[in-house]
Amino acid sequence: TDRREPVPPEQRMEAARTIKEQHAYICKDVVQEYQKFDQDPRKFKTFSGSHYKTKEAWNIQIGYERFLAPEIFFHPEIFETSVTTPLPEVVDTCIVNCPIDYRRRLFNN
Structure with a gap:
């Protein structure tokens, strides 16, 4: 929610789960991974969905989160x-x- 993404509140957990399962990965070196993303915009992905009731489409960009999300397991001090x-x-x-x-x-x- 910090990024003000247009995902409906009631779909955020499902969207996060799907993104985690389909796009997240563990990297060997976070700094190198940042550099790879900065050098190759194709590493950023678009995740799309639509509101259950209104059918209004929404899109979000996922980038650094793909490798930062799993880092919490190995380096929790980064986040807390x-x-x-x-x-x-x-x-x-x-x-x-x-x-x-x-x-x-x-x-x-």
């Missing part, structure tokens, strides 16, 4: 300074605190 433990570390800690009989299966999952 009070949360600094990355997801892989949280998962590892949880598994280590499980009964020893379950750990191998959990680590293999």
Whole structure:
């Protein structure tokens, strides 16, 4: 909502889910990925939809969000300074605190 995109409020969660599933990806280096986007405008995508009731069409541009959204799992401090433990570390800690009989299966999952 910060960008004032024209997605109807009742469709925002579904639009976000679809964008995440179809367009988001993890990159090796955020700075390099920014540079790739800045050098190649084709990396920016348009996501289109229409209002359920009014059928009014809407379009939004998705760019940096494609690789920034997944970064919250690996670098939460980028978005929230009070949360600094990355997801892989949280998962590892949880598994280590499980009964020893379950750990191998959990680590293999």
